[in-house]
Amino acid sequence: MLLKNSHKALAITLLITGTLLLSVLNVTVFKTNTAVAETLYDIEQVEDIIENIAEQTPIKSANKATNKAFNTSENYKHYAQAYKPIAPPEDYINPKLETYKNDIKTEETTEASHGNSAISEKTLTSFNSVNEILSKRSKNSSTKQSNVANTNSSIYYSLKGRTDQYLPIPVYLCDAEGKIVVNITVNSNGTVIDAYINNASTSNNACLQEHALQYAKDAKFSTSTKSKQLGSITFQFNGK
Known part of the structure; x- marks a missing residue:
């Protein structure tokens, strides 16, 4: 039997078509297997993550239960809402x-x-x-x-090169007001060793002067190399 050119062309066409179909089927099957494999792999990974989270969750819960105290008042509120008293009828009379x-x-x-x-x-x-x-x-x-003791007063001092370590707050019981200036002598340790009233004072009230002298003697200043240093402390006593 002799094959004609038309028969040969048909055979070649069928072979090519079959080859293409097989190729398409192989590609489709390969993609399907890959998708299934990837899906299964993802599921296993998710399951592993879920299991790990489930194992870690009790530990975290236990830590929270240990570190955080519970509120007992919330339990009382819960029981109070669950067991509310029932009001008696309006016409009920308790003998x-x-x-x-x-x-x-x-x-x-x-x-x-x-x-x-x-x-x-x-x-x-x-x-x-x-x-x-x-x-x-x-x-x-x-x-x-x-x-009643009057604390409505102010105090400031003049002593070059030194800072105050302790200045008592002026509290007095005098029924007077005015400015009392006290001259002071301070030794190297910062202690007041002498104090007397300065003529620049605006009041001659004995009560104010007595309190000013006492507060000046109780003052304490920073140390210095000078064995003696002159300065002054001014007390402004305001009336009640």
């Missing part, structure tokens, strides 16, 4: 409660009657005593107010 109310009213009435009679008798006999007590209290309060 024990009514008896208790009546007893209280009776006692109050009795006490009021006795109290009124007692007050009336005492009021007539001790009116003068009450006035005396009130007058004494007013005198005591005025005396206490006059004896």
Whole structure:
């Protein structure tokens, strides 16, 4: 049997077509297997991650339970909401409660009657005593107010090359105001060894001067190589 050119062309076409079909099928099957393999791999990886997270979660929970204290008031609120009392009907009357109310009213009435009679008798006999007590209290309060220490004052000093280590806050009981300047002599240790009133003071009040001298002597300054150093402390005493 002789093959014609048309037969040869048909055979070649069929072979090429079959080859292409097989190639397409192979590529499709390969892609499908790859997708399945990748999907399975991802699932296994996700499962491993989930298992690791599940293993670590109890540890973290335990740490939180150890480090964080629980709030007991939240439990009380929960139980209070779960067991709320039921209100009785509006027309319900408790006989024990009514008896208790009546007893209280009776006692109050009795006490009021006795109290009124007692007050009336005492009021007539001790009116003068009450006035005396009130007058004494007013005198005591005025005396206490006059004896309240006055802290409305300021202090500053002049001592070259030194800083203050301790300057007492001026607190005084004098009924006067003014500026008191105190000349001081300070040794090398910063202690005030001498103090006297300067003529630049604006007040001659003995009380103010006495307090100013005492505060100046109690002052303490930084050390220095100078064995003696002159300076001054000024106290501004303001009135009450």
